[in-house]
């Protein structure tokens with residue numbers, strides 16, 4: 292029996308696959324690849340999942356304050372697509388600044404889309420997400436893939 296891929300689909304949940312996967316960081320605030328990530332329900336949900344798996348939520352949970360508060364609509368290091376991506380990849384101090392080497396570009400795009408979605412959510416919705424994540428595997432601090 293032949294498998295037939297649906298010709299049309301809901302673009303809000305479109306997946307990126309194969310050659311579509313980004314291998315590099317955004318090349319500016321208006322990189323056209325963002326259209327596949329920002330506001331895409333599937334990609335943002337994947338970012339949410341990696342946020343928990345990689346231990347980001349340990350520091351950036353709902354109680355986090357100051358620059359570590361990702362939901363307050365204030366960005367200490369800039370809220371544009373390329374700025375948020377760059378901070379996640381290289382901005383943290385010490386070991387965490389190697390996220391850019393340890394997390395594949397595709398997932399960094401998803402994490403960026405997720406983090407940038409947080410200030411747009413009502414506080415109770417962010418709290419709800421924190422509660423939902425309790426069921427996910429939690430990394431305290433992720434040290435990279437097993438080698």
Ligand code: HEC
Pocket residue numbers: 342345346347348349350351358359360361365366367368369375378379383387390402406431432
């Ligand atoms: C050990 C604690 C810790 C972990 C783990 C951590 N962060 Fe952070 N993060 C911080 C702190 C503290 C700051 C503020 C740093 C500063 O302003 O110099 C920050 C800042 C940020 C910012 C910039 C916020 C702004 O206002 O511009 C982003 C984006 C961010 N983190 C995303 C992430 C993501 C995504 C992960 C997981 C891949 C992660 N962080 C893991 C502690 C952490």
